[in-house]
Amino acid sequence: MRFKILSVIAVAGLVAACAAPGGGAGGAGGSYAPGSQEDLAVNVGDRVLFDFDKYELKQESRYTLQQQAAWLAANEGVNITIEGHADERGTREYNLALGERRAQAAADYLMVLGVSKGRISTVSYGKERPEDPASNETAWAKNRRAVSVVK
């Protein structure tokens, strides 16, 4: 069930990501409850994407994570799990390790930005939970991701 909900949010997140960098309750994105997953996804951006077989954060990913750190500062009671994912072009065990690296890369940067370690956990789904089920470049680019999920 959770994954179903997430995929709906993901589409919304992509549409709104550039529209509302301000974030927070009552921001440009509208009427989502402050501190909710919808608030994070629509008003801040809940995910960062990676290049093939890479876990280094891109410049735009750093920007997104800075917004997330600000949002977490504004929503003190909220803890997150960062879910790391890989595209399907890798072996199962390796992709689990790669997803973990990606989640940790995002978590490390949030901690550098001052988010306390206790508020962030990580989990890897390897290639098991693609955002887009197609087998093409467009899908793979969306699937190489680290998603911050409100606990």
Place this chain on the structure above:
Amino acid sequence: MTISYRNFLKLFMMVAALGILSPGTSRAELKIDITRGVVESVPLAVTDFFGEGKGEQDFGEKIAGVIAADLERSGLFAPIDKKAFIQSGKSLNILPRFGDWRLIKAQALVQGHVEMTVDGRLKVEFRLWDVYAEQQMVGLAYFSVPSNWRRVSHIIADAIYERITGEKGYFDTRIVYIAETGPKTRRVKRLAIMDQDGENHRFLTDGTILVLTPRFSPTLQEITYLSYFNDIPRVYIFNIDSGRQERLGDFPNMTFAPRFSPDGKGVIMSMSKDGNSDIYKMDLATRKLTQLTTHSSIDTAPSYSPDGDSIAFESDRSGTQQIYTTSSNGGKATRISFGPKRARYATPVWSPRGDWIAFTRIYGGNTAIGVMRTDGSGERILAQSTTRGDWVEGPTWAPNGRVLMYFRQEKANKQGLGGKTRLFTIDITGHNEREVVSPVDASDPAWSPLNP
């Protein structure tokens, strides 16, 4: 009918050698050398085992069918159509008329006898004949509960395979794998188990929890695997008899990619700490954990050598995934995979005979299953992705080290549909690729040892 595997094993009772019937003249014996590349299949006749009563005849027919199918799938034998048989029925049980069998070009003949004993057991006798030498090659009798007839059939097929090839058979074995259903974005994955021929299939978990990479214990009816129980990926052990699932250790970090040690007393696996994966081994009795690799790269997919002295694993410490070997106590690791530039090597699995390491290779958008010697020499590709851009991964060895199983996943279309995932076997000669039919999509196969 539900009987636990433990009981199932107990039901299997007794085996006895049959006396030699009428030794004929001595000639060069029928033998298949399976170490050579292309082997021509040996034409063989498997006759319906004879029974006096209707029930016994039915068993006799079904048993012959399973034996013939096992031997056929190996690619080494070509069972002759029963309709061509000249001799049949009771007279066979006295002595084969070898001339009749030579006439239809059978080189080997399998005949047998089924009888229900007064205490309700099934008695199955069989004899394997060398038609040209007119010699009995092997003759055995088995007593078992009737419901066990499939297992008796596989054991007979193994005896025939072993007598003619000189290698142990692999038909009395099972496959544990991941059964897959549902759309790719929320795939339902279940542990499932079946005989190597796809029969006696059953699901071991209900699909509510994501499970991956099951591996058989070499000594017990247990499977080690990765489970996302409570969305926390950790290595577990599943007991096939009791259905009990137990988490291995209580670690703050992800554990994954488990495999048993050859003595069954330990599990080797990866654990990630602060995003970095290294290889650890756990003693199952003491639950003591020992770290074997310490590198900032991804170290995963470990597999023991059959003597337990070494492990093979994959690491991207050179920049891309490659295969390394090291002592099972850790220490210096030696890279053994040196393929084409930009080729990645993954999922090393040491052969039960110790002679080869099977792997998945990713190269130029294609994947392949191959084998290399344990020092990395003699690399051979056995099975590859097709031009349709499908994906092959995850080899597992038959217990005799002669056959590999793996999975093949088709590409999904733009809508994310398709992506069918199935199991296949192939000889280490690179011949005889066969689908292993499963009731639903299948991945991550693991071949059991010979059933105890």
